[in-house]
Amino acid sequence: MxxxxxVKKSFxxxxxLRGVDLRVETGTSTVIIGGSGTGKSVLLKCIxxxxxxxxxxxxxxxxxxxxxxxxxxxxxxxxxFQGAALFDSLKVWENVAFRLLRGSxxxxxxxxxxxxxEKLRRVGLKPDxxxxxxxxxxxxxxxxxxxxxAIAAEPEIIFFDEPTTGLDPIMxxxxxxxxxxxxxEMGATAMTITHDMSSVRAIADRxxxxxxxVIQWEGPVAQLDTSDDPYVSQFIHGRADGPIEAVR
Numbered sequence: 043m044x045x046x047x048x049v050k051k052s053f054x055x056x057x058x059l060r061g062v063d064l065r066v067e068t069g070t071s072t073v074i075i076g077g078s079g080t081g082k083s084v085l086l087k088c089i090x091x092x093x094x095x096x097x098x099x100x101x102x103x104x105x106x107x108x109x110x111x112x113x114x115x116x117x118x119x120x121x122x123f124q125g126a127a128l129f130d131s132l133k134v135w136e137n138v139a140f141r142l143l144r145g146s147x148x149x150x151x152x153x154x155x156x157x158x159x160e161k162l163r164r165v166g167l168k169p170d171x172x173x174x175x176x177x178x179x180x181x182x183x184x185x186x187x188x189x190x191x192a193i194a195a196e197p198e199i200i201f202f203d204e205p206t207t208g209l210d211p212i213m214x215x216x217x218x219x220x221x222x223x224x225x226x227e228m229g230a231t232a233m234t235i236t237h238d239m240s241s242v243r244a245i246a247d248r249x250x251x252x253x254x255x256v257i258q259w260e261g262p263v264a265q266l267d268t269s270d271d272p273y274v275s276q277f278i279h280g281r282a283d284g285p286i287e288a289v290r
Contacts, residue, residue, distance in 0.1 A: 043068040043199070043231050044089060049098035050255075051084055058084050059095070060255025071225055071232040073242050073263075075277065076252035077286060082235040085252065086201055089233075090119065102199075113146045120197035120230075122221075124204040126188035128176040135172035138162060138190045147195050161190040165220055182213035189217070193224055200225065202234040206241050218244035239278055242266070251277065253286065 044066040051059040058081040066072045074082050087093040089100055091107050100107045107115065128137045138158035142149045149157070159169050165186040176184055185205070192200055205221060206214035222245045225232045234245060242249060246263040251274055259271045266278060276284030 043103060044233070045099075045101045045104075046085075046089070047099045049085075049088060049100060050096045051081070051088060051093065052096055057255055059088070061098070062252070062255070062257055064250055064257055064260065066231060066233060068231055069229055070247045071222075071234070071245055072248045072250060073234045073236060073246035074250050074252055075236065075239075075242060076258075077277070078237075080252050081255060082252055083203065086203065086233065086235065090201075091115070117147060117195070118198045120192035120195065120200040122185075122188050122192040122200070122202045122205055124207055126176075126181075126184040128184055128187060128191075130176055132175075133172065134162070134174050134176065134179070134187055135159060137176065137187055138172075138194050140191060141195045157194060158190070161194050162187070164193070164224070165190045166216075181208055182210075182216070185209060185213075185217055186220070189220060189224070193228065196228070197230065199231045199233070200228075202232065202236075202245075204236055204238075205234065206236065206238045211240075214238065214240065215244075221245050242278075 046062050046064045049059050049062040062085060074085065076082055084093060088095050089107065094108065102110065135155050135158040136143065138161055139154035141147050142154040142157060143151065159172050162169065162171055167183065167186055179187065202221060206217055209217060218241050236242060243263060248261065249263050249266050250260040251258045253273050259269060259274045266274065269275065272285050276286050
């Protein structure tokens with residue numbers, strides 16, 4: 043579904059992506075791992091067309107993402123942002139239904155609210171949460187609202203940006219389980235960036251490690267722990283010593 047070929051992106055003298063090759067098959071869940079500042083978020087932004095690569099190609103169903111009609115293209119995506127990124131001034135249901143209240147996906151307000159409440163139920167939140175404001179919710183509840191928003195428009199592709207950041211281990215486990223269930227139910231194609239190895243093992247079909255601007259290793263999640271790649275081994279076990287230099 044998504045194919046990246048020799049994608050490069052620099053910001054002045056900072057060469058972030060140096061020739062990324064990656065394929066994401068339809069209906070699969072791919073997790074991108076790598077250290078902070080390795081370009082994982084830049085990679086997602088390039089796929090979405092928010093950042094223009096300096097070289098290389100990115101296609102969605104064989105169509106160049108930079109040449110696609112923007113509204114039609116973006117309507118295929120859902121996004122769970124790091125920290126949930128809810129709008130403080132909007133009620134919970136308005137956050138969930140944000141895309142359904144405007145633009146090409148616009149629905150009548152009553153219908154949008156009904157869909158929002160149903161998506162809140164799907165992520166384990168009761169209807170009475172709908173009329174609260176984000177500040178009235180815990181971090182875990184906010185993350186669930188963000189997940190409900192990501193799936194509200196029934197997207198074909200969902201991006202998850204550090205979905206468990208800031209959550210305790212139990213709530214992180216709940217979010218991982220919800221993500222896996224929802225992606226499977228919807229038949230969606232998923233891409234996730236995370237440092238959380240428990241998330242990787244819970245939601246990934248395939249794993250790709252981004253290091254030094256390229257995909258250092260890529261393969262099924264079942265092969266992650268037995269990989270003999272020294273970069274992968276150091277990263278997944280959190281060792282200070284190895285080919286990846288720790289910032290001190």
